[in-house]
Amino acid sequence: MTKNNTILIVEDEMIIAANISLQLTHLGYEVTGIVPRAEEVLQQISKQIPDIILMDINLKGDLDGIEVVHLIQKEYKIPIIYLTANSNEAHFNRAKETNPYAFVSKPFKKLDLQRAIELTLVRIQDERNTDKSLNLLTEEPFILSDCIFVRSHDKMVKVCISNILYIEAERNYCKIHCKDKEHLLVMTLKDIEEKLMSNTLLRIHRSFIVNLSHIDEIATNHVVIAKKAIPLSADLKKKLLLHIQKV
The missing domain is CATH 2.40.50.1020 (LytTr DNA-binding domain)
Structure with a gap:
């Protein structure tokens, strides 16, 4: 799996977001942006579609992270990794409906985030290979x-x-x-x-x-x-x- 994969961070706690961005940069990933507000996410994605979105569930404002993901998925197919300090059942069940690639609970260790991203990238590659195989198989003779x-x-x-x-x-x-x-x-x-x-x-x-x-x-x-x-x-x-x- 090659590095320099792009990641968008959606996190309203700027100190946490900056720390995540620094960790990702050290791991060899490219951070396309840090978005603190739900209303700004789609605008940021329209400028550059990332490979992965790290989405904080408990965003401040009218929309939480799960609601933002529902809006994203109407226009884009981007793997989501949820960041959350709230692990109650209701949040989990709502988030599960969006088919996320991983959950990372706050506070998290650098290794937890690294493994979640690496597993997501492996899954992305597997899905691409599957799509490619299906396209080859279904090509008419x-x-x-x-x-x-x-x-x-x-x-x-x-x-x-x-x-x-x-x-x-x-x-x-x-x-x-x-x-x-x-x-x-x-x-x-x-x-x-x-x-x-x-x-x-x-x-x-x-x-x-x-x-x-x-x-x-x-x-x-x-x-x-x-x-x-x-x-x-x-x-x-x-x-x-x-x-x-x-x-």
Whole structure:
């Protein structure tokens, strides 16, 4: 985890705020500002969005820290670490509704604050990695006339139509079965069928698209490809036989 992460301090006790700022600077973090009043928080964030906000719950004024966080979360997704000298159940339950990343009770030791921030940064990185993985996984494949480019880790891999044995639906996913391996697509079978431009791939069942070139047997209610029996819908059998003649 790299340092120089940015932190905004919202604390109305300026001596405490200055001490926190000094500790954070010594730890290698960048303090984007010290805000003593709830009404000034959104204005400060609009100037520079911090990586983390240290939020005192018991702010002086019309709004407390929890109410400020609710306002922040309407516009921003910024991890919150609460600072509080009041650990009663009512405060905790209200704060819990905002899904904070940590609580640090006053008075706190430097190590307590350091660990809370480090754990928050680890969680932020984990969430970013998860989001990145989901974005990669959900990227739609490129379906061309002779191949399909599918996502594999951090790259797009070419899968030749000629190597595809059949495509099987699994809820909102599809699995491409090839001669040597399988590929998972976050795409429905219906969407794949609509985008296919190959004359050799044909849907023969609600859950299967097959490669006509690899069919070994055609039975009354199934076909066989690579020793696997694949169901054949009665209403699609005629369509299959017509396409077989053209392949």
